[in-house]
Amino acid sequence: MIGLGFDKFLSRFVKHKAAVLCLFFVLAVIAGGIFAPWLAPNDPNKIELKLKLLGPGGQFPLGTDHLGRCILSRLLYGTRISLGSAFLVMSFSLTIGTAVGIFSAYRGGRIDNLLMRLCDIFLSFPSLVLVLVIIGVLGSGMVNVIIGMILVQWLWYVRIIRSLVLSIKERTFVSAAKVAGTSDMKIIFRHILPNVLPQLIVLSTLDLGSLILHFSGYSFLGFGVQPPTPEWGAMIEEGRRFIRSAPELMFYPGMLITLIVISFNLIGDALRDVLDESVT
Amino acid sequence: MSEPLVQIKNLKKYFTVETDLLGRPTSVLKAVDDVTFDIYNGETFGLVGESGCGKTTIGKMLVNLYRPTSGTIIFNGQDLTALNDTKRREYCRDIQLIFQDPYASLNPRMTIGDIIAEPIRINKLLPSNKVEARVNYLLNCVGLANHHRNRYPHEFSGGQRQRVGIARALAVQPKLIVCDEPVSALDVSIQAQVLNLLSDLKDEFGLTYLFIAHGLNVVKHISDRVGVMYLGKLMEIATKDELYENPLNPYTQALFSAIPTTDVTRKKERIILKGDVPSPIDPGKGCRFFSRCFKAFEGCGETFPELKDVGGGHRVACRLYDGI
Numbered sequence: 326m327i328g329l330g331f332d333k334f335l336s337r338f339v340k341h342k343a344a345v346l347c348l349f350f351v352l353a354v355i356a357g358g359i360f361a362p363w364l365a366p367n368d369p370n371k372i373e374l375k376l377k378l379l380g381p382g383g384q385f386p387l388g389t390d391h392l393g394r395c396i397l398s399r400l401l402y403g404t405r406i407s408l409g410s411a412f413l414v415m416s417f418s419l420t421i422g423t424a425v426g427i428f429s430a431y432r433g434g435r436i437d438n439l440l441m442r443l444c445d446i447f448l449s450f451p452s453l454v455l456v457l458v459i460i461g462v463l464g465s466g467m468v469n470v471i472i473g474m475i476l477v478q479w480l481w482y483v484r485i486i487r488s489l490v491l492s493i494k495e496r497t498f499v500s501a502a503k504v505a506g507t508s509d510m511k512i513i514f515r516h517i518l519p520n521v522l523p524q525l526i527v528l529s530t531l532d533l534g535s536l537i538l539h540f541s542g543y544s545f546l547g548f549g550v551q552p553p554t555p556e557w558g559a560m561i562e563e564g565r566r567f568i569r570s571a572p573e574l575m576f577y578p579g580m581l582i583t584l585i586v587i588s589f590n591l592i593g594d595a596l597r598d599v600l601d602e603s604v605t
Numbered sequence: 606m607s608e609p610l611v612q613i614k615n616l617k618k619y620f621t622v623e624t625d626l627l628g629r630p631t632s633v634l635k636a637v638d639d640v641t642f643d644i645y646n647g648e649t650f651g652l653v654g655e656s657g658c659g660k661t662t663i664g665k666m667l668v669n670l671y672r673p674t675s676g677t678i679i680f681n682g683q684d685l686t687a688l689n690d691t692k693r694r695e696y697c698r699d700i701q702l703i704f705q706d707p708y709a710s711l712n713p714r715m716t717i718g719d720i721i722a723e724p725i726r727i728n729k730l731l732p733s734n735k736v737e738a739r740v741n742y743l744l745n746c747v748g749l750a751n752h753h754r755n756r757y758p759h760e761f762s763g764g765q766r767q768r769v770g771i772a773r774a775l776a777v778q779p780k781l782i783v784c785d786e787p788v789s790a791l792d793v794s795i796q797a798q799v800l801n802l803l804s805d806l807k808d809e810f811g812l813t814y815l816f817i818a819h820g821l822n823v824v825k826h827i828s829d830r831v832g833v834m835y836l837g838k839l840m841e842i843a844t845k846d847e848l849y850e851n852p853l854n855p856y857t858q859a860l861f862s863a864i865p866t867t868d869v870t871r872k873k874e875r876i877i878l879k880g881d882v883p884s885p886i887d888p889g890k891g892c893r894f895f896s897r898c899f900k901a902f903e904g905c906g907e908t909f910p911e912l913k914d915v916g917g918g919h920r921v922a923c924r925l926y927d928g929i
Contacts, residue, residue: 497710501770504668504702505724505777506694515723519714 337599344595347588354585358404367395369402369555378571390560390574391567399555400577406556408585410467411536414474415529421475422482423525427513429483430490441487444480452477453539460548470549474539478532485528489521523600530593534586541582557582609643610781610813611667616640616676618662622886634886636662638837639676641912644781649807649814651828651845653821653860657885659837660817664783667815669697681780698728701774705786707766711758717744717769718754724776743772746809747802764795771802775810783815788823800827821864825849830918833857836885836893839912843919853921855900892924900925 339345357364366386373393381388387396429440447455459473493499494517502512541558543549550556552563557578564574617639623632637659644650652660665671667678669685678685680700685693704710711720721740725731731739741751747768758766767787774782784803788796804827807814818824824831825845832842833854841854852858859876878897891906892898898905905924912920913927 497704497706498712500670501702501704501710501773502712502723503670504697504700505727505773506698507723507727511727515715516712520712 334599338595341591341595341598344591347591350584351588351592354404354581355408357401358408361398361401361405365395365398365401367398369394369398370553371395372553378567387577388573390563391571394553396574396577399560400557400581403555403557403560403578406467406550406554407537407541407558407582410471410474410540411533414471414478414536414540415533417475418478419482419525419529422479423486423518423521425479426483426486427490427517427521430487431494431509431513431517437487440483444483447477447480448484453542456539456543457548460543465548465551467550467554470540470543474536474543478536482528486521486525489524490517493517493520523596527593527597527600530589530596534589534593537582537589538586541578608646610646610681611644611815612677612679613643613663614641614677614679616663616666616678617674618659618666618671619674632886635837635888636885637666637673640834640837640839642832642839642842644813644815645830647811647813648829649816649827651816651818651824651831652834653818653824653831654834655819655860655882657836657882658834659885660834661785664702664785664815664817667697667781667783668700668702669693670702698777699780701777701779701782703767703770703774703782703784703787706790707763707770708790710770711766713758716755716757717749717761720758720769721772721776724773728777730777739776743775746775746806747772762795763791764799767791767795767799768802771799771806775806778810779812781813781815783817785817786819787816789818789820796823803827821861833860836882836888838893838909839922840894841919841921841923842912843921844917847917847919851919853915853919853926854894854923855898855925856894859899892922 366384371394373389376385376389376393377391379385379389379393385395385397387400390396390399425440429437450458455477456470456473459476460469463469463472499512499516502516507515540549541556541561544556544558545562547562550559552559560578561575561582564571564578567574616637617635618637620634620636621630621632622634623630625631640659640663642650652663654660662671666673667680673686676686680696683696685696688696711717715723718737718740721743722736725736725739726733737754740754744751744753749765749768749772753761753765758769761769767790771787787803788799791799800823803814806812814827816824816827828845830842830844831848833840833848833856835856841848841852841857843851848857849861852861859878862874862876876899878899880897883893883896889895889906890908892901892909895901895905902924910922910924910927912922914920915926
């Protein structure tokens with residue numbers, strides 16, 4: 326589909342050692358989230374005020390927060406929401422963006438013009454402001470933040486995908502397919518989509534990091550996840566008040582977000598190298 | 606050379622360059638302007654002219670990539686311009702195109718085998734278990750080996766890619782192949798190979814070619830009859846030998862005098878044209894070559910001369926031959 330076999334892809338990808346390391350880290354974190362009920366040593370929401378702000382060790386490997394909840398357990402359960410929401414936003418906005426972007430570029434003409442002006446209007450606001458407006462209308466809460474982020478994010482993909490498709494549809498192999506009698510649908514799925522797919526993979530990997538950051542940001546501001554649900558951004562917010570006495574409350578989730586974002590960036594960079602190489 | 610396979614009559618293609626606020630065209634580019642000629646079964650018809658003269662546009666109209674502004678294309682007795690989209694797509698399958706740039710005409714994400722098999726599968730020409738054998742056969746026809754099937758275009762040289770493009774065009778068993786400058790992107794040594802391949806395939810598959818090129822030597826090598834175009838108009842048509850021996854239109858004369866020769870004893874007089882090619886936007890109603898013609902006389906700028914038969918199928922559009 327993308328112009329090189331899986332074994333070739335793998336042999337090229339492993340040359341990027343830092344990216345391989347990051348991939349393992351990301352996979353480990355994802356596994357931690359999926360298997361949280363088995364891995365977590367304690368109930369993440371169990372408040373035990375007698376045990377608040379304990380240091381690492383014993384029953385609590387990373388210690389406890391200001392309400393005596395196990396930090397490690399909260400981080401593990403928090404992965405589900407932080408990463409899950411980012412994947413959710415990404416898959417929805419990418420699917421909608423790809424469909425609309427390809428349609429717009431392939432059809433061209435007035436519909437294309439109309440869609441692009443619509444994008445211009447929305448993209449002229451900073452995305453943070455736009456999401457806050459949507460949350461203002463829908464009310465705060467995790468689901469509404471996710472909906473708001475999807476509504477803003479897909480517009481960016483429409484733009485990018487449209488420009489990719491515009492350059493590809495002028496290539497003569499698309500004309501060749503038309504001359505052979507290929508229908509428009511088949512041209513899109515066989516000739517255009519496989520040629521934008523590598524860029525999409527790279528783009529979405531790079532963007533996952535920033536989506537995680539954004540989602541945590543909304544939680545930090547208090548719009549997203551409501552307490553006591555564990556989420557990395559919300560954990561930072563809760564720990565903020567104890568930054569002098571117990572900085573580790575902010576340190577653990579902050580560090581995790583940083584590492585995940587760096588990892589996605591490095592993986593994205595490596596993928597770009599690997600996939601670009603395949604056609605040159 | 607018996608029946609005309611293609612009859613092109615008064616074919617026009619205008620592109621709108623600018624529109625006013627209401628979308629009405631204010632500036633029109635006449636890429637192909639009232640062109641009429643026939644291509645006979647089994648011949649190679651060469652179409653020459655400088656860049657932008659409309660020769661590729663004619664090719665694209667034949668394969669249904671462009672819709673003519675007006676005029677008719679009668680292919681195999683059927684007027685293609687009178688058909689609806691679905692029907693036309695069906696008929697146009699018998700006309701295939703070989704592209705100029707072999708680097709852009711193959712999908713970089715598909716294997717050679719898939720590229721050649723696609724037209725067969727799309728048109729359901731063969732049951733799926735026979736497609737592979739057919740692809741192998743086509744690969745062998747164009748001088749490639751079976752094992753090339755699983756490779757990607759970037760693993761091939763320009764000449765090899767052009768062979769793949771030829772195999773793809775042959776896959777639907779067309780009657781007419783439009784060769785749109787098929788060798789101009791290739792090295793000279795490879796050009797000869799591809800041209801010979803095209804000649805061989807023509808005999809083997811009983812093809813007819815419309816060979817579009819600006820290399821005059823290439824056209825002379827491969828064509829039976831040649832048409833000369835200038836700024837969207839057909840200036841002269843004749844058999845190859847007649848045209849190269851006895852060019853009548855001043856534009857053809859100037860064009861052919863520019864062919865480089867290796868014969869040092871033969872002093873050829875080069876006709877140097879003055880000025881640039883005028884813009885095809887709003888070229889005026891007279892002869893298109895009027896502004897640069899070295900034989901122009903009064904009246905040339907008023908009406909465009911019709912193509913006139915001067916004997917033996919040699920037709921020329923020039924007022925010099927009005928008296929004949």
